[in-house]
Amino acid sequence: MNSLSIFAFFCAISVAAASKAYPSVPGLDSGDCSFTGDETTLVPPRREVYDDGKIYDISHRYVPTLPVWDSEEGLGHFLWLAYSIKNGSRANGSAMQIGAHTGTHVDAPGHFYDNYYDAGFDVDSLDLRLLNGLTLLVDVPRVSNITAEVMKSLNIPKGVKRVLFRTLNTDRRLMFKKEFDTSYVGFLEDGAKWLVENTDIKLVGVDYLSAAAYVHSVESHLVFLESREIILVEGLKLDGVPTGLYSLNCLPLRLVGSEASPIRCILKE
Ligand SMILES: *[C@@H]1O[C@H](CO)[C@@H](O)[C@H](O)[C@H]1NC(C)=O
Numbered sequence: 001m002n003s004l005s006i007f008a009f010f011c012a013i014s015v016a017a018a019s020k021a022y023p024s025v026p027g028l029d030s031g032d033c034s035f036t037g038d039e040t041t042l043v044p045p046r047r048e049v050y051d052d053g054k055i056y057d058i059s060h061r062y063v064p065t066l067p068v069w070d071s072e073e074g075l076g077h078f079l080w081l082a083y084s085i086k087n088g089s090r091a092n093g094s095a096m097q098i099g100a101h102t103g104t105h106v107d108a109p110g111h112f113y114d115n116y117y118d119a120g121f122d123v124d125s126l127d128l129r130l131l132n133g134l135t136l137l138v139d140v141p142r143v144s145n146i147t148a149e150v151m152k153s154l155n156i157p158k159g160v161k162r163v164l165f166r167t168l169n170t171d172r173r174l175m176f177k178k179e180f181d182t183s184y185v186g187f188l189e190d191g192a193k194w195l196v197e198n199t200d201i202k203l204v205g206v207d208y209l210s211a212a213a214y215v216h217s218v219e220s221h222l223v224f225l226e227s228r229e230i231i232l233v234e235g236l237k238l239d240g241v242p243t244g245l246y247s248l249n250c251l252p253l254r255l256v257g258s259e260a261s262p263i264r265c266i267l268k269e
């Protein structure tokens with residue numbers, strides 16, 4: 001409910017029941033149900049954290065300055081009113097156009113394997129049980145890309161299935177800069193191999209547009225996606241979230257035939 005409908009809801013109650021059945025709602029018990037706030041008091045809430053860390057929103061907002069792979073321009077104008085109240089319609093209706101790998105998104109196996117793509121391993125085939133569950137958020141040493149050596153040093157115990165890797169990308173606020181930056185930190189091929197061969201990690205979350213470092217953008221993706229058991233969640237917003245264990249909820253759109261989808265992810269304490 002937005003604040004207007006909450007107002008209407010309480011207002012209806014206080015009119016219907018002028019009794020002692022429940023405590024009065026401060027400010028709304030006058031019986032006057034005309035909405036008195038002027039337009040400027042309608043401020044939409046926008047949150048990153050709820051209730052002091054009970055929920056962290058770790059998806060990025062879709063804004064024109066969101067960086068886009070290999071582009072200087074960023075996302076740009078991607079959302080418009082297809083019809084609008086000001087133009088005589090009864091309602092406002094927006095339309096949009098974005099690449100499926102825009103912003104915080106998930107990759108399906110078909111992204112780098114044509115045979116998987118043809119066989120239908122799209123985002124609709126991804127396992128929701130893997131996209132939702134106990135997750136470890138770790139800080140990666142800021143001095144290098146994610147190599148086998150770095151993976152080893154992180155000491156992630158067997159049994160951990162989901163890991164979000166926070167890197168230098170977060171410190172550099174790369175997801176907030178519209179120019180795509182090839183120097184972002186990601187997995188080198190040997191780091192990806194080490195993860196596949198030595199850990200139980202099946203969900204890999206990263207804080208820029210690709211899990212693979214730019215120099216190994218093909219190689220590392222091939223290593224991750226070959227088994228069709230690993231899900232890559234890319235472009236996460238991990239600023240200000242303490243490291244540790246969380247319950248992760250990630251929900252992609254059911255884009256049949258697409259090897260990627262925007263995804264909404266939250267961490268719960
Ligand atoms: C409806 O569309 C108008 C433009 O015609 C815009 O100014 C207004 O903010 C829109 N309202 C909502 C609720 O989006």
Ligand SMILES: *[C@@H]1O[C@H](CO)[C@@H](O)[C@H](O)[C@H]1NC(C)=O
Nearest residue numbers: 080081082083084085086087
């Ligand atoms: C309203 O309609 C005019 C004329 O078709 C169009 O140029 C304008 O972009 C529309 N504006 C909105 C907010 O839909």
Ligand SMILES: *[C@@H]1O[C@H](CO)[C@@H](O)[C@H](O)[C@H]1NC(C)=O
Nearest residue numbers: 143144145183185213214215
């Ligand atoms: C990570 O690799 C990229 C190339 O993909 C490179 O430009 C960057 O400097 C490396 N980052 C670190 C911290 O070594």
